[in-house]
Amino acid sequence: MKRIVSIAAALLASAAPLAAQGADERAVLDVVQRLFDGMRTADSVLVRSVFHPDARLISTGMRNGEPAVGVIPIDGFVQAVGGAEAVWDEKIFDPQVRIDGNLAQVWTEYTFHAGERFSHCGVDAFLLARTTDGWKIASLADTRRREGCEALLEKEPWTGGEKPAQASGARGHLFVVGGGRRGPGLMRRFVELAGGPGRASIVVIPMASGSPEETGRALVDEFESLGATARSVVFTRESADREASAALLDDATGVWYSGGSQDRVAPVLTGTRVNDAIVRRYREGAVVGGTSAGAAIMSPLMITGNQYREDSDTAGYYGDEFRAVARGFIELVPGLGYLPGAIVDQHFLRRERHNRLISAVLEHADHVGVGIDESTAVIVRPDGRWEVAGESVAVVYDARGSRVTTATAPALGAVDVRMHVLPAGAIFDPASGRASLTSAASPVATDGR
DSSP: OOOBOSSHHHHHHHHTTTTHHHHHHHHHHHHHHHHHHHHHTTOHHHHHHTEEEEEEEEEEEEETTEEEEEEEEHHHHHHHHHTOSSOEEEEEEEEEEEEETTEEEEEEEEEEEETTEEEEEEEEEEEEEEETTEEEEEEEEEEOBSTTOHHHHTSOOBOOSSOTTSOTTOOSEEEEEOSSOOOHHHHHHHHHHTTOTTTOEEEEEOTTSSSHHHHHHHHHHHHHHTTOEEEEOOOOTTGGGSHHHHGGGTTOSEEEEOSSOGGGTHHHHTTSHHHHHHHHHHHHTOEEEEETHHHHTTSSEEEEEEESOTTOOEESSSSOEESOOOTTOEEEEEOOOSSTTEEEEESTTTTTOHHHHHHHHHHTTTSEEEEEOTTEEEEEOTTSOEEEEESSEEEEEEOTTOEEOOTTSSSOOEESOEEEEEETTOEEETTTTEEESOOSSOOOOOTTO
């Protein structure tokens, strides 16, 4: 049985207020973006999921020369979206968000096309309420006109702003490997992203390993065999907060976290000068990668593999295949947060970890869950999109538009949860929630082994 945790919940709660307003704004705008994604794809299920059941659409305009107001029940709108013959393409511009407690307002200009035909422009005014299922649109009022739209038609539309699962302003990549054997193709790709042979300068952080010095030497040898320069550094909590330690990252074009136990890494580096230096290098263009435990630490909410309750014993060959989808079982603590808005799990298919990631995602439905199998990587690009590479798949659970049972319900359940099973070459965009099975980039070779 895994160890039972008594203080992690308090630690997690103490971290929660950080940047709460920014997280709320992103969550509110994500609801708005998902509405328009559903309209463009005629996805009536997605459209319905962003509205409160009692929501209304209100249109203001002129009729017979006098002001007029039209009210449309949400059911009628959803049916119209599902039956649309032409693509409903609504683009918005510079959305403004105001939040007070559980109430939010979004005010934005828009243009609307039916297929290739321009229809009208105007202003959307959203009123959203925070519910147990997340932010929901309570009402949407708009103005509509055909005159004075020229400036908007020439303007660049808003496409999601800061990605919910990408550090703000990051120019680098994340390279998140699900553990197991790493094919040479994966590691060559990491070195290429770090600048390529002869230019890549990599700092290895091996503290997750039970034998960090030995693991560090092996990883340095591996990177040097691929043409990079590399050094291994083992930090303590005290040394990680020294300026001299942070300076070791000044010229790094890549940072690699070894596998092992994530509990040996996140508590040491969180809030230190070394971690600040890693984030700075990432934002300046470096690649930050890791495998197994080195993948788990990427999340702001980190799965430790431990559990809260004695009656939630694990099963299976590996001893960490959780028996149920349920509340209050899975320990989540603050990670290093390189991948905001996401929860990362690893060894995913190999060790049958579906139950624990589903549980974590439903308890934190504003986060996207990604389970990465062994010998497989999720590469987070500077534009925020995720590319899958390697031998197996990454599984994405997206409950941001779902309805989840309340905390007092006898069982943890949800409807309208989206799942994507993504092989090499697939792309997932966390800003829109959409995925594709093809990529402009070639899948990473694994040398057939």
